[in-house]
Amino acid sequence: MQRENLPAIADLADLELVAAVAAKAVGVKQLLRDVARDYAPVVFANSLGAEDMVLTDMIWGEGTEIGIFSLDTGRLPAETCELMARAERHYDRRLEVFAPRHEAVQSFVAGFGINGFYDSVEARKACCHARKVEPLQRALAGKQAWITGLRAAQSQTREKLKTVSFDSVNNLVKISPLVDWSEREIWVYLRANQVPYNALHNRNYPSIGCAPCTRAIQPGEDVRAGRWWWETSETKECGLHLVDGRLQRVAQGVEA
Numbered sequence: 001m002q003r004e005n006l007p008a009i010a011d012l013a014d015l016e017l018v019a020a021v022a023a024k025a026v027g028v029k030q031l032l033r034d035v036a037r038d039y040a041p042v043v044f045a046n047s048l049g050a051e052d053m054v055l056t057d058m059i060w061g062e063g064t065e066i067g068i069f070s071l072d073t074g075r076l077p078a079e080t081c082e083l084m085a086r087a088e089r090h091y092d093r094r095l096e097v098f099a100p101r102h103e104a105v106q107s108f109v110a111g112f113g114i115n116g117f118y119d120s121v122e123a124r125k126a127c128c129h130a131r132k133v134e135p136l137q138r139a140l141a142g143k144q145a146w147i148t149g150l151r152a153a154q155s156q157t158r159e160k161l162k163t164v165s166f167d168s169v170n171n172l173v174k175i176s177p178l179v180d181w182s183e184r185e186i187w188v189y190l191r192a193n194q195v196p197y198n199a200l201h202n203r204n205y206p207s208i209g210c211a212p213c214t215r216a217i218q219p220g221e222d223v224r225a226g227r228w229w230w231e232t233s234e235t236k237e238c239g240l241h242l243v244d245g246r247l248q249r250v251a252q253g254v255e256a
């Protein structure tokens with residue numbers, strides 16, 4: 001999947017597209033209200049990527065009763081932390097932040113080294129488990145459903161990604177309201193509604209995770225090329241998202 005630098009494109013001049021995105025947004029906001037009513041307690045796992053800032057705007061902007069949390073892995077880029085603070089100011093809300101258990105991080109560092117994730121897939125997955133997977137499981141405990149910003153176009157098994165599915169790993173319903181949105185539509189929504197987004201997106205980081213595991217992509221590279229770039233594409237996942245028992249390879253923030 002190749003991409004243009006969408007944050008820099010003036011799509012707002014395309015009035016038909018802007019109207020189509022606004023109409024889609026109405027449907028998603030209604031879905032979110034329905035989910036809040038039917039699946040309480042429900043939470044939104046906010047990776048702080050572009051898609052998730054769309055959902056943040058739709059939830060906080062509308063006052064929908066859905067909790068929002070993010071995972072602070074301890075290795076996030078400064079720009080992502082700055083976005084967290086900026087979003088809190090913009091919406092006058094406090095983001096719930098889940099941190100890794102310090103024992104798990106200490107154990108990883110003792111066993112593999114502070115940057116041991118570069119040395120093997122096993123070490124990288126151990127780091128992702130300690131810093132992301134376990135905190136996510138804690139954040140989802142006791143919930144009936146969780147919301148994600150996954151889009152079908154980001155997934156290599158895209159035909160299997162559905163708006164509503166059952167997450168058998170975490171044992172709750174998983175809702176992906178933006179499943180049929182394109183990346184261009186995401187950026188039209190963000191720009192039309194002046195939603196805060198990560199400054200790294202302006203510097204050719206379409207997918208942003210932890211700082212040591214993310215770099216900018218070159219023109220023509222896959223949107224995921226900047227994530228765990230030292231690994232083969234077959235191993236690039238962190239275990240947060242499964243569909244029909246298969247890991248989903250996704251191209252956005254903290255989720256992968």
Ligand code: SF4
Pocket residue numbers: 073075117124125127128129131132209210211212213238256
């Ligand atoms: S993305 Fe990198 S630093 Fe972040 S949890 Fe995974 S291996 Fe660790």
